[in-house]
Amino acid sequence: MAFEGLTSRLQKAFRDLSGKGHVSKSDLRKTMRQIRLALLDADVNFDVVRKFVRQVQDKAVGANVLEGLNPSQQIVKIVDEELTKTMGTKAVPLNKAKTIPxxxxxxxxxxxxxxxxxxxxxxxxxxxxxxxxxxxxxxxxxxxxxxxxxxxxxxxxxxxxxxxxxxxxxxxxxxxxxxxxxxxxxxxxxxxxxxxxxxxxxxxxxxxxxxxxxxxxxxxxxxxxxxxxxxxxxxxxxxxxxxxxxxxxxxxxxxxxxxxxxxxxxxxxxxxxxxxxxxxxxxxxxxxxxxxxxxxxxxxxxTLIDKAKKGYDKKKAEKLTKKIQENTFDFNDFLAQLNKIQHMGPLKNIMKLIPGMANNPIMKKANMNPKQMDHIKAIVYSMTKQERAHPEILTPSRKRRIARGSGRPIQIVNRVIKQFNSMKKLMNQMSNGNFGGLGKMNKMMKRMGGKNPMGGMMGNNPMSQMSKFGMRGMAKKAKQAKKKRRRLQKMLRRR
Missing domain, CATH: 3.40.50.300 (P-loop containing nucleotide triphosphate hydrolases)
Known part of the structure; x- marks a missing residue:
């Protein structure tokens, strides 16, 4: 995906900066050099790079950032503002005629x-x-x-x-x-x-x-x-x-x-x-x-919320919530959710919209092959209507038939069914407010993925990380980040 190399190099530059108790002008020059090389390596226009680096450096020095609290965070903030400014500040809608068309x-x-x-x-x-x-x-x-x-x-x-x-x-x-x-x-x-x-x-x-x-x-x-x-x-x-x-x-x-x-x-x-x-x-x-x-x-x-909103049906969502609460969530519901996730785009790209997941070591190790989701869907499609609605009737002989129908090994079929049951139990507990703390949830995720807590229905998949904080947690993180930006802006204005 675009920007992977640039993101990695910029994050390294900021890590080197944040590791210092005090940031000197020499440290700032070194960081600016790393940013310049990262942008040039990303094939950004030379004149654009030169202007960008000069403006970031001038802002950092002019605002006395180096003498303030958390100078590395303030420099990241300035880089963020300049990147946004370079790309146009805000979204621009299509021009529209006064009369059609x-x-x-x-x-x-x-x-x-x-x-x-x-x-x-x-x-x-x-x-x-x-x-x-x-x-x-x-x-x-x-x-x-x-x-x-x-x-x-x-x-x-x-x-x-x-x-x-x-x-x-x-x-x-x-x-x-x-x-x-x-x-x-x-x-x-x-x-x-x-x-x-x-x-x-x-x-x-x-x-x-x-x-x-x-x-x-x-x-x-x-x-x-x-x-x-x-x-x-x-x-x-x-x-x-x-x-x-x-x-x-x-x-x-x-x-x-x-x-x-x-x-x-x-x-x-x-x-x-x-x-x-x-x-x-x-x-x-x-x-x-x-x-x-x-x-x-x-x-x-x-953007993640915008993608999730596409095709959102309030009545269907309420019906699904009720089924989860009543513990009647079945493979038909599971299949519908898989289709929605696929509709949002490649899983690898979706994960990178979550704060902290871009260039995360877990992401690099994760197996994000989109075909694995299709394999899971093939297993579900190989079930009869009765089996999808009542997973509890899946006997060993039925599982062997499903394995033959989907072209997947019996071990994979067993693992998908086991993980589905664990996920169903977890969702029921979450919907009824019975979290039992993050420790209990992490144990549940470990049981879903075996020895590796990142394991899941699609192999070594970081999607399970989302369960640690859910949409409420994501909203909380976004709110905290917004407050942090406001504090930094006030500090910069005072200086």
Whole structure:
């Protein structure tokens, strides 16, 4: 995932600083050098790095941080503020037209994920904003580009206007806009052509489409994995088209994350969306403050809550709570919860939103293979309806049949059933307020995972750590962190 290397190196720099009883100017210079090298290694633009380090150092010296209490914590606070400022301070919404339709023009190079991002955006507008978008297939050059957009539209049930590949893209856009007016679509998303690199022919075509459509939003799709090239691409498109925002894709890939830290500073245009997954639901609003928190390894509780809220059904939640309290939680309920977790995204990425889990040694040792969750689901699907509803009837012969049906060893089937029963008992105790202290809960978790307390249904999995504090504990941690930030801000203002 993006920022892993940067987070690790920044945390090391802060650990070295916090281990000292007194922080001197020499210590500060050493820390600034470590931060500079960490940012450069993450492929952040050189000018951005130089400005960033200078501002952090000037703030630390100007606020007399070195002479105050907890200077290392105050420096972390300054770095957090500067990271947020570099990426844009706050989330920027889509521009919206005064009268429908709002026209969004998607631009970018080939391979950046422009067509997929157009579909993701259409789905987001449809579900989160109850909109009725129309997508226009204006890429007539890339093989199967039109077919791809049509297939995406069918998946998300959003209409796609297309005229094949034998018409001028400007004419296609003109006809598509006319249909949007007739059908009263409140959003139009134009999927334009891309190239392997910026050229005059591409830009002239995009300028013609812009002149015709007068888009409210020109959204540049940039591949985060291209590093410095992403910044050059953004600058090239911005100089030619005056883009209004950026959608950063593949942020969950093996990327150093420098593009996210550089684009805003170089183009002065906001990153509005980030894609962190291949599914059409995997498009999130970009929050600079949350991303800064993640880069510093402090987690991102608000994004985790947002993900948990997606698809939340109050009636179903109340029904589930009642079943847990009555100790009637069964494998059907368990399967539903597994599906919800998978819907939130890769488990490894979810764990890193929890404070303290990014670059945690436990995380590095943990086996977070997403296929393991599918294996568990295969075991549950191999049960009969009666067995899922009444786990107590699972006899050895039934377990052997389930093992054959799921293609998993009998030992794994036994372990999943045993852990399910332990988890069921634990949830019942928690829901009825019978915690018996953290020690008792930890013992329960150890029984669930064998000798390793981190063990669980998906092997060596840190998900069980969440049970130590639950959502209440997470909220408490977030509240404590907020109070701590306020105290630091007051101290800095007094100085």
């Amino acid at each position: 709002t026209v969004i023009m998607m631009v970018g190079l080939q391979g950046a994920g422009k067509t997929t991002t157009a579909g993701k955006l259409a789905l987001r507008l449809k579900t989160a904003h109850k909109a009725h978008p129309l997508m226009i297939a204006a890429d007539v050059y890339r093989p199967a580009a039109v077919d791809q957009l049509v297939q995406v539209g069918q998946q998300i049930k959003v209409p796609v206007f297309q005229m094949g590949t034998h018409h001028d893209p400007v004419d296609i856009v003109k006809a598509g806009l006319a249909q949007a007016h007739r059908d009263h679509n409140n959003y139009v998303i134009i999927d334009t052509a891309g190239r392997l690199q910026i050229d005059t022919k591409l830009m002239n075509e995009l300028k013609r489409i812009k002149a015709l459509a007068k888009p409210n939003e020109i959204l540049l799709t940039v591949d985060a994995m291209t590093g410095q090239n992403a910044v050059k691409t953004a600058k090239g498109f911005n100089d030619a088209l005056d883009i209004t925002g950026v959608a950063l894709t593949k942020l969950d890939g093996d990327t150093r994350g420098g593009a996210a830290l550089s684009i805003r500073a170089v183009t002065h245009k906001p990153i509005k969306f980030v894609g962190e997954g291949e599914k059409l639901q995997d498009l999130d609003i970009f929050h600079p403050d949350r991303m800064a928190s993640r880069i510093l390894g402090m987690g991102d509780i608000l």
